[in-house]
Amino acid sequence: MASHPLAPAWLAIPDDANELAPSVWSSNVSRDDTGVLTVGGVSATEIAETFGTPVYVLDEADVRARAAHVLAAFSREFAAIGAEAKVYYAGKAFLSTEVARWVTEAGLNIDVCSPGELAVALAAGVDASRLGHHGNNKSIAEIDRSVKAGMGTIVIDSPQEIARVAEAATRHGRRQGVRLRVNSGVHAHTHDFLATAHEDQKFGLPLERAAEAVADIRSHDSLTFLGLHCHIGSQIFGADGFAESAARLLTVHRELLADGPVPELNLGGGFGIAYTTVDDPESIDDLAAAIANIVASECARLDIPVPNVAFEPGRVIIGPAGFTLYEVGTTKDVELNTDEGTAFRRYVSVDGGMSDNARTALYGADYSVRIANRTSDAEPVLIRLAGKHCESGDIVVNDDYLPADVAPGDLVGVPATGAYCWSLASNYNYLGRPPVVAVRDGVARVIVRGETEADLLARDAGLDAR
Known part of the structure; x- marks a missing residue:
């Protein structure tokens, strides 16, 4: 398949836009028999239904294993x-x-x-x-x-x-x-x-x-x-x-x-x-x-x-032990002129954005994305995963491929967000910071509570004055 004229040179069109590359996902992430993404025995759909979206998800067993591995490697080599x-x-x-x-x-x-x-x-x-x-x-x-x-x-x-x-x-x-x-x-x-x-x-x-x-x-x-x-x-x-x-x-x-x-x-x-x-x-x-x-x-x-x-x-x-789960709200195709003629980029907008992942806007960081609630046989389409903030630079994933039938209501997962996403999160546009959910052995639990509108208003001293 020919490369897309709007895609960066490094990004190849995938043979399977559902595949979860082990290099960017935590070790306990896979798809179940129905195609739903699971982590530590808990499905993405269950996480979304229980905790809402957006939500940061941490694979606890993976964090523990990576920590132990780093210590063992350096201890062994320096001993x-x-x-x-x-x-x-x-x-x-x-x-x-x-x-x-x-x-x-x-x-x-x-x-x-x-x-x-x-x-x-x-x-x-x-x-x-x-x-x-x-x-x-x-x-x-x-x-x-x-x-x-x-x-x-x-x-x-x-x-x-x-x-x-x-x-x-x-x-x-x-x-x-x-x-x-x-x-x-x-x-x-x-x-x-x-x-x-x-x-x-x-x-x-x-x-x-x-x-x-x-x-x-x-x-x-x-x-x-x-x-x-x-x-x-x-x-x-x-x-x-x-x-x-x-x-x-x-x-x-x-x-x-x-x-x-x-x-x-x-x-x-x-x-x-x-x-x-x-x-x-x-x-x-x-x-x-x-x-x-x-x-x-x-x-x-x-x-x-x-x-x-x-x-x-x-x-x-x-970093690799975490991913962020979002729900798609809208999609739209943007027509652009290139040296090779007209090309389309699909904007897929989700219910989070630069307030939960500032690295793309701050550093031009690249991320990956996959549909999390199902798989699809539709051909891959070049997408840009956008946030919901009132900011043109509010992009979560600059370039990746998703199945062409990605639609409102789909869940999407962005891997490798365990580091410097929650810690850089903000309340831009008065969005509450998402919860952090840890998953291990089939159990998901909140380890950092998400913020509500009541939490945001609690700091507003103007309410006291009124």
Whole structure:
């Protein structure tokens, strides 16, 4: 079949527009005998009837398995070179008390970067010693709360934070472990990376200022310097960027050893996932092996002991385990002129949009979509999945193929929405944020309640004045 003139070059016309590509759906998603999408033994139609749409759906068993797999892979590979590996789940991807329990029960720590994320982790019963605290502008009150709670590590992001954390630790009679965030000059995204001498960004300190900052940290009796921290980017498909960044960090790490212990090295996160069938991220097992080899070879070259390492993945754990379920409201064909003549694009509008998935509008992110309540023998048609907001940029899926008989009342599922969709959600146009439903072993339950109009009006102080 010839390619569609309006489709991007990477998007092939599918042989079967009902097929659920394993690379973009959670491991427990399939279709039942009637063609209805199911997850963990619960059908999409049952989820929609019980909880309404739009609704975020999380495959609990898949989240737990991915968390355990990441920890096992890095622990195995670094044990082979004589080091230990810690894994912090990046809470900014998606955090609730249930998810906090899932990942910590799998053996992970949690990275938080706001008072709210800290509150959620503590409310979940997570021991504060298993938390790491990030942020480029932690307030004095925020630092004090973190230290008082018994925070495991605080990532120092600016010179002013050194004294602030030291004072809070002294006040609470603690010796606070800290890492120093630095910029390695490596920027990575998908399979590409760029290495520069300097970075123009709000996070961290330049590598050349690390020694000065570490000397300041070590001058405070209430602080324990644990090591350097660096995050090189997001949605990274390979190990090349980590190789360059690790080489630069370990050179400075070696210099810091001259004046005291440097027990750890935190290489951040950013491991990528597949959002479409053409995305091909390297597996966690291969990434772990490659990064361990990089660290081992660089330490041998520098003649220093291999430090313990830490990583902060979020998306790779929660992203593929989630999908968003919508109901189709309207469809319309738009006629456009192309170099090859007239072509049609079908707009399929759903009952959510950029308020529940901002990534398409913010980053031009690509997603996939499939009909969830049935299958169809109709030929594939190029569609654009649009939201219901009063905004022309309100698009959920820019380009994909669905059966030509997609119609109002159909349920559609957008996979790989577990990360950075609920956490970026808004009340644009006064839509309430959807609920989050976890599914496991044939049971679906709400783990984050959706917002109602009453919830939205409850914050409007004008009602009190009237």
